[in-house]
Amino acid sequence: xxxxxxxxxxxxxxxxxxxxxxxxxxxxxxxxxxxxQEAGEEFNATEMIMHHIGDAHEWHFFGGGENSxxxxxPVILYTEGGLVTFxxxxxxxxxxxxxxxxxxxxxxVNLHEDIYRLDAGAEAxxxxxxxxxxxxxxxxxxxxxxxxxxxxxxxxxxxxxxTSLARHHKKNEHAPKGFNNVLETLVLFVRDEIALxxxxxxxxxxxxxxxxxxxxxxxxxxxxxxxPGAANVTGNIAVTVSLGLxxxxxxxxxxxxxxxxxxxxxxxxxxxxxxxxxIVEGLGLLIKPAALMIRLFANITAGHIIILSLIGxxxxxxxxxxxxxxxPFALFITVLELLVAFLQAFIFTILSALFIxxxxxxxxxx
Amino acid sequence: xxxxxxxIGLFFWQTIVFLVLLFLMAKFAWKPILSSVRNREQSINDxxxxxxxARKEMQNLKSxxxxxxxxxxxxxDAILKEARELKEKVIADASEEAKVKADKxxxxxxxxxxxxxxxxxxxxxxxxxxxxxxIAEKIVRKELSGKNEQHQxxxxxxxxxxxx
Numbered sequence: 107x108x109x110x111x112x113x114x115x116x117x118x119x120x121x122x123x124x125x126x127x128x129x130x131x132x133x134x135x136x137x138x139x140x141x142x143q144e145a146g147e148e149f150n151a152t153e154m155i156m157h158h159i160g161d162a163h164e165w166h167f168f169g170g171g172e173n174s175x176x177x178x179x180p181v182i183l184y185t186e187g188g189l190v191t192f193x194x195x196x197x198x199x200x201x202x203x204x205x206x207x208x209x210x211x212x213x214x215v216n217l218h219e220d221i222y223r224l225d226a227g228a229e230a231x232x233x234x235x236x237x238x239x240x241x242x243x244x245x246x247x248x249x250x251x252x253x254x255x256x257x258x259x260x261x262x263x264x265x266x267x268x269t270s271l272a273r274h275h276k277k278n279e280h281a282p283k284g285f286n287n288v289l290e291t292l293v294l295f296v297r298d299e300i301a302l303x304x305x306x307x308x309x310x311x312x313x314x315x316x317x318x319x320x321x322x323x324x325x326x327x328x329x330x331x332x333x334p335g336a337a338n339v340t341g342n343i344a345v346t347v348s349l350g351l352x353x354x355x356x357x358x359x360x361x362x363x364x365x366x367x368x369x370x371x372x373x374x375x376x377x378x379x380x381x382x383x384x385i386v387e388g389l390g391l392l393i394k395p396a397a398l399m400i401r402l403f404a405n406i407t408a409g410h411i412i413i414l415s416l417i418g419x420x421x422x423x424x425x426x427x428x429x430x431x432x433x434p435f436a437l438f439i440t441v442l443e444l445l446v447a448f449l450q451a452f453i454f455t456i457l458s459a460l461f462i463x464x465x466x467x468x469x470x471x472x
Numbered sequence: 473x474x475x476x477x478x479x480i481g482l483f484f485w486q487t488i489v490f491l492v493l494l495f496l497m498a499k500f501a502w503k504p505i506l507s508s509v510r511n512r513e514q515s516i517n518d519x520x521x522x523x524x525x526a527r528k529e530m531q532n533l534k535s536x537x538x539x540x541x542x543x544x545x546x547x548x549d550a551i552l553k554e555a556r557e558l559k560e561k562v563i564a565d566a567s568e569e570a571k572v573k574a575d576k577x578x579x580x581x582x583x584x585x586x587x588x589x590x591x592x593x594x595x596x597x598x599x600x601x602x603x604x605x606x607i608a609e610k611i612v613r614k615e616l617s618g619k620n621e622q623h624q625x626x627x628x629x630x631x632x633x634x635x636x
Contacts, residue, residue: 160474161482182481218474247481254485261493268501275508279515293505314506315498323493343475344482348490407475 350399
């Protein structure tokens with residue numbers, strides 16, 4: 107009876123996620139169409155795609171230009187003159203460096219989602235031949251961007267979901283029902299299929315919080331990234347660099363003597379090979395997490411680019427009939443992305459567990 | 473190149489957010505969930521083990537019961553057998569005794585009959601003798617009127633007496 111109920115819930119979720127892309131497609135079609143008419147300029151697919159997969163200082167829902175409906179987010183800048191904060195709405199949806207915001211005696215513009223501070227005395231941005239601003243510099247930008255806001259949302263969701271499960275566990279001895287049961291099954295999946303086989307019975311508990319957090323963070327963020335108007339968080343290299351660094355630091359700080367001996371002075375091989383292997387293995391310490399970082403970033407970004415390209419095809423060929431082909435294809439890719447969302451979270455977590463497992467493994471002495 | 477150039481701001485926030493997430497989740501979710509799941513698994517294992525024990529105990533009890541039943545049945549059989557033997561013995565003894573008694577009674581009866589007969593015979597003899605004497609007296613008185621007749625009489629009588 108419970109298993110059946112969980113299945114129904116899972117199916118419901120699958121269905122919900124399968125339907126959402128339809129909205130995405132419809133919405134984006136409309137959006138592009140409008141901006142096309144309004145702008146009256148040639149459709150630039152690369153610009154559209156980069157805009158959609160990139161980060162932004164405001165959360166854009168629909169509409170174009172001055173009529174955009176967006177959620178303004180705080181801009182936090184660290185300049186020589188100290189910390190400057192204002193809401194992104196002060197740019198009036200401008201990303202071309204036209205609208206100058208004056209704050210604390212400093213002037214700022216938003217140029218393709220990079221905030222520039224105009225040099226003292228400058229009234230407007232001036233560009234060189236390659237369209238680089240010549241009279242402005244970038245301050246440290248610590249803004250709560252769209253990606254950061256989406257990240258917060260994931261954190262809030264995770265806290266809601268899992269503290270609810272934890273509350274159930276504090277009160278009851280028996281297994282939970284419904285959605286909590288799904289969550290518990292996933293937690294046990296991470297424990298039994300990822301942590302236990304890779305790290306081993308003795309040491310896995312120490313790394314469970316990291317593995318569980320990283321697995322659910324990536325998975326939920328991936329899924330939310332597939333929603334219409336959502337942020338492409340895990341497809342941003344800054345995010346995956348941070349996650350990869352976590353794995354690397356855990357690996358390096360938990361590596362035991364045996365691990366470092368096998369890395370920098372491999373026993374059982376001729377001495378002259380040892381330094382060569384030390385270089386290779388030493389680089390491996392960096393390359394392993396770097397591969398994690400690139401894999402997650404590339405997979406998620408690629409998925410988004412494919413979907414956006416298929417939709418963009420309609421506007422490149424300027425023929426609504428193409429939608430008949432590209433929309434089903436985009437739907438197919440989106441459903442595939444649902445699988446990729448789980449798969450990438452799984453791969454990131456299992457490889458992290460594998461690297462950690464290698465670092466803490468106790469070798470039999472040969 | 474924008475795509476593969478990490479932005480410091482986002483990197484900073486991701487690191488902070490993930491650290492906070494890790495801390496909060498570890499404290500408020502993962503630890504309670506994992507420990508409770510482990511406790512539950514432990515209790516399930518314990519329950520299974522105790523069920524197995526109970527099953528074994530039941531089996532033991534059952535075999536004990538069977539043993540007891542068997543013993544009881546054997547005892548019952550033994551008692552029955554003994555009773556039957558006793559019964560037969562009692563019957564046999566009784567009939568033996570009865571026979572002895574009957575024989576004794578018969579023998580006593582025979583003896584008393586014999587005695588009665590003997591005494592009857594003796595009486596009869598006495599009677600006959602008396603009768604004979606009376607008869608003889610009468611005859612003698614009548615016969616012994618002549619001498620010849622007396623002799624004849626005596627001889628005849630002696631002869632009869634010898635035959636007797």
